[in-house]
Amino acid sequence: MISFAQVKEKDSLPHNIDDYIFVKPGDSLTVEFKGFDLLPKHKFKSRNDIRYYLWFRRKVFKAYPYAHLASTRLDSLNARLERIKSKRKRKKYTRQIQKYIEGEFTDQIKKMTKTEGRILIKLIHRQTGKTAFNNIKELRSGWKAFWYNTTANVFKLSLKTEYHPESENEDFLIEDVLQRAFQDDKLKRQDSKLNFDFSKIVAERKAEVNVEVYKQMFAKIRKKQNRKKKKK
Numbered sequence: 557m558i559s560f561a562q563v564k565e566k567d568s569l570p571h572n573i574d575d576y577i578f579v580k581p582g583d584s585l586t587v588e589f590k591g592f593d594l595l596p597k598h599k600f601k602s603r604n605d606i607r608y609y610l611w612f613r614r615k616v617f618k619a620y621p622y623a624h625l626a627s628t629r630l631d632s633l634n635a636r637l638e639r640i641k642s643k644r645k646r647k648k649y650t651r652q653i654q655k656y657i658e659g660e661f662t663d664q665i666k667k668m669t670k671t672e673g674r675i676l677i678k679l680i681h682r683q684t685g686k687t688a689f690n691n692i693k694e695l696r697s698g699w700k701a702f703w704y705n706t707t708a709n710v711f712k713l714s715l716k717t718e719y720h721p722e723s724e725n726e727d728f729l730i731e732d733v734l735q736r737a738f739q740d741d742k743l744k745r746q747d748s749k750l751n752f753d754f755s756k757i758v759a760e761r762k763a764e765v766n767v768e769v770y771k772q773m774f775a776k777i778r779k780k781q782n783r784k785k786k787k788k
Contacts, residue, residue, distance in 0.1 A: 595736060595755075596763040608767035608774075609729070612671075616733040617743065619672045622661060623679030624746050629653060630684055630691060674713055675730060681719040682731075685749030689715040722752050725766050732758065732765075 600606050633653045640646045668676065680688045692715070721731040731754050737743040 595732075595739070595758060599762065599764045605765060605767050605771075608770045609765050612729055612767065612770060613733045615669070615672050615675055616730055617737070619668070619675040619679055620734065620737075620743055622664065623676055623683050624744065626661075626680055627683035627746065629656070670713070674717065674726075677713055677715060677717045678719045678727060678730065681717070682748045682750060683746055687716050687718055719748075719750060720752075721754060722757050725769070728757065728761065729765070729767075 598609070600609070633650065636649060637646055640649060665673070665676070677688050680686075680691065684691060719727050719730075721727040731748075734743065735754055738745040
């Protein structure tokens with residue numbers, strides 16, 4: 557009892573009171589909310605389609621951080637280059653950024669699957685507003701070699717691939733995964749530099765999820781595996 561009596565409650569204001577609003581009796585309070593979109597629930601044709609969507613979502617989650625990083629680094633590079641007048645210093649700084657990004661990307665990208673590599677190339681267009689091809693064209697030849705060695709040649713993909721969620725089913729699925737992940741704070745939001753309104757796109761598609769291409773892809777893989785087993 558004595559020990560409890562010695563403990564006194566202390567009322568104190570937080571160190572930073574700028575984030576608080578003080579309201580007196582009779583005052584009216586207006587709170588402004590930032591706009592946000594409510595996405596409709598998915599419409600799947602079957603329970604099996606849900607599995608394919610979740611598989612695809614994992615692919616997007618793996619590729620997105622690298623596209624986010626590439627966009628951030630390229631934005632920093634371009635902003636810095638605008639302030640550097642000397643051509644020699646511009647080349648030197650570009651070379652430094654290139655080596656830095658290569659160090660962050662190379663091993664991880666080579667571990668990606670073809671689907672993840674394709675998603676990455678599309679997301680680079682989404683994040684930067686330029687295709688991977690156009691991004692590397694503006695930089696050194698070494699940067700071009702890096703991208704071809706780690707993505708185009710490894711995955712047999714075109715670096716000119718663009719991102720069109722309004723017309724391409726896979727791109728719609730990518731954007732759907734991203735927007736829902738942003739709302740749930742599962743991925744760090746980075747708005748697209750391309751001009752499209754996803755809320756209108758998802759409304760037009762009525763939130764229907766089409767994963768037929770991936771079902772066919774896995775069906776082909778299973779056939780090949782069965783053929784190999786029979787040969788053995």
